[in-house]
Amino acid sequence: MAFGIAALLENAQTPYGAIMGIWRSGIWIAFFPVFIWMCKEGWLYWIQGLYFSGKKFVLLAIDVPKLNEQSMKAVEHFIATLHGAYKDINWVEKWWGGMFIDSFSLEIVSIDGYIQYFVFCDDYHVDLIKGSIFAQYPDAEIIEVEDYATNVPQHYPDEKYDMWGGEWVLNKSDVYPIKTYDLFEHSLTGVYADPLASVLELMSRIRPGEQVWIQLIINPIPAAPFREKCVEEVNKIIGRKEATKLTNFDYILAFPLRIIESMHNFIFNTEGWGEMPGTSEADKGNFMTLTGGEQQVVLAIQKKAAQLPFNAKFRFVYIAPKNTYSIPRVVWSMMGAMRQFSATDMNGFKWGKLSTVGAVVWGFAKRRKNMRKNNLMMTYKGRSAWGGEMWQTMSDAEIASIFHFPSEIVKTPLVAKTIAKKAEPPTLLPLESPTAPMQTPPQTPGAAESSPPPVTPPQPPPPPPPPPPQVSFSEGAVAQPQQSLQPQRAYPLYSMPGLPPGVKAIRKILPSTPLIQSSHIASGGQNIPSSISSQTPSQTSESSTSTGGSTPPNLPFV
Numbered sequence: 001m002a003f004g005i006a007a008l009l010e011n012a013q014t015p016y017g018a019i020m021g022i023w024r025s026g027i028w029i030a031f032f033p034v035f036i037w038m039c040k041e042g043w044l045y046w047i048q049g050l051y052f053s054g055k056k057f058v059l060l061a062i063d064v065p066k067l068n069e070q071s072m073k074a075v076e077h078f079i080a081t082l083h084g085a086y087k088d089i090n091w092v093e094k095w096w097g098g099m100f101i102d103s104f105s106l107e108i109v110s111i112d113g114y115i116q117y118f119v120f121c122d123d124y125h126v127d128l129i130k131g132s133i134f135a136q137y138p139d140a141e142i143i144e145v146e147d148y149a150t151n152v153p154q155h156y157p158d159e160k161y162d163m164w165g166g167e168w169v170l171n172k173s174d175v176y177p178i179k180t181y182d183l184f185e186h187s188l189t190g191v192y193a194d195p196l197a198s199v200l201e202l203m204s205r206i207r208p209g210e211q212v213w214i215q216l217i218i219n220p221i222p223a224a225p226f227r228e229k230c231v232e233e234v235n236k237i238i239g240r241k242e243a244t245k246l247t248n249f250d251y252i253l254a255f256p257l258r259i260i261e262s263m264h265n266f267i268f269n270t271e272g273w274g275e276m277p278g279t280s281e282a283d284k285g286n287f288m289t290l291t292g293g294e295q296q297v298v299l300a301i302q303k304k305a306a307q308l309p310f311n312a313k314f315r316f317v318y319i320a321p322k323n324t325y326s327i328p329r330v331v332w333s334m335m336g337a338m339r340q341f342s343a344t345d346m347n348g349f350k351w352g353k354l355s356t357v358g359a360v361v362w363g364f365a366k367r368r369k370n371m372r373k374n375n376l377m378m379t380y381k382g383r384s385a386w387g388g389e390m391w392q393t394m395s396d397a398e399i400a401s402i403f404h405f406p407s408e409i410v411k412t413p414l415v416a417k418t419i420a421k422k423a424e425p426p427t428l429l430p431l432e433s434p435t436a437p438m439q440t441p442p443q444t445p446g447a448a449e450s451s452p453p454p455v456t457p458p459q460p461p462p463p464p465p466p467p468p469p470q471v472s473f474s475e476g477a478v479a480q481p482q483q484s485l486q487p488q489r490a491y492p493l494y495s496m497p498g499l500p501p502g503v504k505a506i507r508k509i510l511p512s513t514p515l516i517q518s519s520h521i522a523s524g525g526q527n528i529p530s531s532i533s534s535q536t537p538s539q540t541s542e543s544s545t546s547t548g549g550s551t552p553p554n555l556p557f558v
Contacts, residue, residue, distance in 0.1 A: 082128070375388075
């Protein structure tokens with residue numbers, strides 16, 4: 001057939017003639033299934049591309065209080081809340097509307113040793129992120145920022161910078177869990193050893209100019225199929241035979257035999273005859289004969305099957321100037337820190353063979369490494385759920401063990417945290433109107449006559465206060481003062497206090513309940529901006545700003 005097609009193409013004078021020759025010869029019938037599959041996949045790719053192009057995405061920087069007293073359950077509840085983005089998509093919505101399940105990107109980024117937490121999501125999921133975080137961390141601060149991934153070279157090789165990265169994948173089948181946070185707590189003393197502490201400590205020790213990015217793409221999936229997969233693996237371990245599933249046709253064929261067996265049991269009184277397959281005692285497995293370690297593995301798989309599942313992709317990127325670029329100092333150290341989540345009898349992480357730069361060692365290695373660097377940069381920047389390694393199913397507890405806010409025992413100095421403690425304002429707190437003049441307390445006539453006001457000598461007027469720094473606003477950008485009042489630092493000034501170098505804020509997101517600093521309560525509301533009193537509670541929650549944390553007092557956010 002191959003020689004016939006080649007001869008047909010050689011005799012054709014034009015592409016149209018080649019197509020018509022293939023059509024008349026009937027050779028296209030052998031490729032018809034492939035052609036239908038290509039048309040189906042091409043249509044789905046095109047219609048989902050249209051749906052994706054109409055979406056708008058935001059990057060949220062999240063800071064939590066220094067004294068984070070919340071347990072790891074709070075982060076697990078936050079991850080479980082993101083599972084609410086899952087919905088059953090019918091045939092029309094998928095093949096005609098191009099709909100697909102939205103993903104979330106959980107990121108931990110270190111720029112010049114300054115660590116920041118980010119969440120990348122659709123603009124209509126901002127309220128879901130905001131509500132789930134403020135519900136567990138009322139004193140947290142959320143700021144919409146520009147994408148930090150655009151501040152580095154996008155194509156490699158580059159003259160000044162070099163890059164290394166890849167994706168972490170699981171060692172075994174994804175039904176086996178990794179070590180979760182509950183295994184890092186001492187059973188007697190209750191002391192919790194945060195596994196992320198060493199990761200944050202290594203990320204804070206990178207040199208100026210270096211950047212380390214960790215990205216976890218999660219996509220909620222239905223729980224029933226993954227639970228069935230876990231049950232199949234448990235039955236395989238304990239030796240349980242699954243019951244045979246009979247169809248209606250099997251029941252019809254077995255009906256006469258069942259009548260004969262029933263008559264035999266009634267005459268000879270033999271119980272147990274005629275039982276349907278899969279109901280004998282031998283089918284229950286041998287769980288009690290397993291070793292203690294094997295029983296723990298079975299219980300761990302069953303525990304993961306009971307939790308909410310997510311499809312996940314785990315990426316790592318290291319970018320540095322060529323004079324400070326060091327793979328052993330950064331990459332090998334980070335891989336060693338990730339070993340904490342591994343268990344030889346359950347699961348762990350390893351570098352993926354299809355996306356990791358270091359996996360290429362032969363066959364045009366330099367060119368292939370640069371191709372993988374560019375592909376990894378493209379998929380990371382686009383927060384792609386399709387590029388890279390295959391999906392891996394992880395539970396909400398596993399994701400919370402990898403991505404969680406540092407607890408109060410973590411002493412890493414450059415992790416972004418809120419500074420001021422906040423609380424709700426008193427209900428009867430007197431507020432001054434911005435338009436009403438200050439009213440002096442009334443005085444009695446007797447007191448005014450008996451005590452005349454003292455005569456003070458005229459004094460020169462005080463010098464005018466220095467003008468505030470001029471702030472210029474532009475659409476989609478952060479207000480930047482023309483003169484900086486901060487002390488000189490050895491590293492570049494932040495675009496706003498509390499954010500890594502080069503990360504620019506767009507707007508600040510506040511909780512639905514207006515919060516004020518504890519210093520305002522102690523001073524009786526003297527320091528509260530008067531503009532708050534002229535707004536309704538809903539307007540205050542969206543437009544007013546608090547001076548705690550990473551927001552400067554002179555830069556209002558809209």
